[in-house]
Amino acid sequence: MSNISTRYLGLDLSSPVIVGSSNFTSKVESIAEAEAAGAGAVVLKSLFEEQIVSQAHSMSVRESYPEADDYLQYYTRTNSVDSYLELVAGARKRVKIPVIASINCFSPKGWTDFAVEIENAGASALEVNIFFMPVDRHQTGAASEAVYFNIVDNLKKKLKIPVSVKIGMRFSNLLNFVWQMYNHGASGVTLFNRFYEPDFDINNLSIVPASVLSNPVEQRYVLRWVGMISAQDTKMDISASTGVYTGEDAIKYLLAGATTVQVCSALYKRGFTVVTEINEALRKWMDVKDFRSIGDFRGRLNYRNVENPSLFERSQFMKHYSSYI
Numbered sequence: 210m211s212n213i214s215t216r217y218l219g220l221d222l223s224s225p226v227i228v229g230s231s232n233f234t235s236k237v238e239s240i241a242e243a244e245a246a247g248a249g250a251v252v253l254k255s256l257f258e259e260q261i262v263s264q265a266h267s268m269s270v271r272e273s274y275p276e277a278d279d280y281l282q283y284y285t286r287t288n289s290v291d292s293y294l295e296l297v298a299g300a301r302k303r304v305k306i307p308v309i310a311s312i313n314c315f316s317p318k319g320w321t322d323f324a325v326e327i328e329n330a331g332a333s334a335l336e337v338n339i340f341f342m343p344v345d346r347h348q349t350g351a352a353s354e355a356v357y358f359n360i361v362d363n364l365k366k367k368l369k370i371p372v373s374v375k376i377g378m379r380f381s382n383l384l385n386f387v388w389q390m391y392n393h394g395a396s397g398v399t400l401f402n403r404f405y406e407p408d409f410d411i412n413n414l415s416i417v418p419a420s421v422l423s424n425p426v427e428q429r430y431v432l433r434w435v436g437m438i439s440a441q442d443t444k445m446d447i448s449a450s451t452g453v454y455t456g457e458d459a460i461k462y463l464l465a466g467a468t469t470v471q472v473c474s475a476l477y478k479r480g481f482t483v484v485t486e487i488n489e490a491l492r493k494w495m496d497v498k499d500f501r502s503i504g505d506f507r508g509r510l511n512y513r514n515v516e517n518p519s520l521f522e523r524s525q526f527m528k529h530y531s532s533y534i
């Protein structure tokens with residue numbers, strides 16, 4: 210019988226399938242369901258930097274001008290942060306699988322002390338989901354990237370638990386960016402987050418949100434970068450996120466060199482049974498291929514291990530299109 214356990218961010222996982230940050234990981238009850246379905250770990254729903262900072266602000270206002278405090282506003286803000294700590298502690302108590310906390314952030318200071326509270330509440334690791342829209346034409350790409358590195362530097366100074374970074378896919382040189390993130394101390398990288406995208410409604414002449422859920426075809430974009438980044442000489446774990454719907458999708462990402470895969474949209478469409486099905490399909494495929502452990506095939510098709518690595522490179526598109534009739 211094949212063994213699908215793996216190590217991710219220094220943690221032992223019974224399966225490489227992680228339930229990604231979403232509403233499925235915002236309650237202890239559903240986290241327990243994820244474990245029962247066979248998830249190897251969960252990444253909690255993100256707490257937003259703004260929530261942490263606004264609590265700190267609200268508390269200082271309250272101390273200075275207690276009579277001016279808007280109690281309701283204070284309560285709502287405090288509650289979101291406190292209840293996040295309760296979620297971490299509650300999940301930690303209820304399930305055996307690693308509980309990875311998540312913070313959505315865009316600045317290196319002002320909130321990182323709170324990460325220590327998350328660690329103290331029992332989080333196994335922290336995934337920081339970093340994003341800011343580069344809308345200032347005077348800010349260089351290097352300056353934008355430095356924000357990511359500063360965040361990792363500050364967290365590494367304060368935390369003992371491993372830190373992974375969840376990023377979007379649009380960087381001028383992803384290989385260099387991820388390699389630098391490794392040098393700054395990140396233990397893992399989650400490729401990739403999927404952000405709000407605007408779409409146009411041509412009947413109402415208005416801007417509307419594009420589909421929140423992914424489409425399995427989006428996996429193609431991710432596969433290339435997992436295959437290229439995993440071939441780099443770093444000890445950084447890759448968690449592949451976007452477009453994991455079936456066992457086949459998960460196997461492709463593992464072949465590309467991911468250590469884990471994260472599921473999210475598939476859960477919204479089909480529920481936790483997806484996790485069980487992916488585990489079963491993975492075991493079955495490993496049995497047929499005679500792979501005993503994930504280490505027997507992980508990265509087998511990455512940039513370093515394939516016979517013709519140029520297939521990962523963009524120049525091949527020219528050949529591809531010119532021979533297409």
Ligand SMILES: Cc1cc2nc3c(=O)[nH]c(=O)nc-3n(C[C@H](O)[C@H](O)[C@H](O)COP(=O)(O)O)c2cc1C
Nearest residue numbers: 229230231254255338403423450451452472473474
């Ligand atoms: C409804 C919804 C809520 C999400 N919330 C978060 C979140 O709080 N933090 C985060 O890092 N990613 C969040 N994501 C992104 C997912 O974790 C995941 O990275 C993305 O959807 C791509 O994976 P998928 O193709 O399996 O959906 C959310 C996605 C969805 C659809």
